[in-house]
Amino acid sequence: MAVLKKTPTMVSIPNHFCPGCGHGILNRLIAEVIEEKGYEKKTIMTLGVGCSCNMNASWNGDKIQCAHGRGAATATGVKIARPDLLSIAYQGDGDAYVIGLAETLNAAYRNEPITVFVINNNNFAMTGGQMSWTTMPGQVTTTSVHGRDPALTGMPIRVPEFAATFPDVAYVARGSVHSAKEINRLRGYVKNAIEAQLNGEGYALVEVLCQCPTNWGMSVEKSIKWMEEEVAPYYTLGELKGRRK
Amino acid sequence: MATLRISTERCKSCGYCILACPSKALRLSGQLNKEGYDYVANDESKCTKCGICYTVCPDNVFEILE
Ligand SMILES: Cc1ncc(C[n+]2csc(CCOP(=O)(O)OP(=O)(O)O)c2C)c(N)n1
Ligand code: SF4
Ligand code: SF4
Ligand code: SF4
């Protein structure tokens, strides 16, 4: 049975991500849900610093390029100034969980009525693939050339698990783009995270495991296999906090 | 009959759709687009218009139209 599919207008401009990059898939899912809700002209995206900066050229909607790590803080400001708009932060792991950890956690802690998407590709991709707090044990990066040693630098950070413990937050989930099945599941998480804001339920966070073939030095085939076998077992997929209604 | 539209100029030759297509209907065409990427082509006789290529493609190459 054929399923009709059309490219959403918010991703109609060709993107500048590398071949096979997971960012492009998440961009499309967010665009689909915004279009479904009729919010194309009523959404402001606050972009983190990282490969998300590419979206300044390709995201076909209103957006603000934030200072590094301050996506959630800027989205908080957007929502205070214009509560009628959908306020979405789009950030990388380095942006949201390293330099911006305080801003990310404080927005969640205060239960700001915003939606935050964090692209976890286990490295600082835009700057050439340095180790992030999300880098996997043994993972080779330009600043962990013999593989990340957890005895020296700790284990990868799991921010959504912590955010989900704050009593009031509306929705927290982690998805992945390593297969069509997971992408379809992730679409549901994206939809819940946006609906939670539109219904005034509170803060929503979705972390998304994304391949970065360029800095991982892997083909797409190897990347998605590594995600399935190594990354997803540590970064458990699913809803960490479901919506109340 | 639905048709699979392939915007070849957007393809970056990453191969994700080829890995994901359950009908093995996709392959690299051996032709280069304006950006210099060997773009994807499909075998109409194998394609069921299931939409999985649309789901995985990071570059919005595929659409399924009426
Ligand atoms: C204040 C400041 N410090 C450091 C940098 C360098 N810098 C740019 S992007 C980035 C990290 C990006 O990593 P991430 O947020 O994971 O995004 P990705 O590119 O991986 O998607 C860093 C450290 C900067 N631009 N500004
Ligand atoms: S460097 Fe990695 S995250 Fe950045 S666009 Fe390329 S593949 Fe994507
Ligand atoms: S629509 Fe389905 S069968 Fe046809 S090329 Fe795409 S993934 Fe393959
Ligand atoms: S997934 Fe998209 S960009 Fe990658 S090879 Fe297939 S059509 Fe081209």
Ligand SMILES: [Mg+2]
């Ligand atoms: Mg990153």
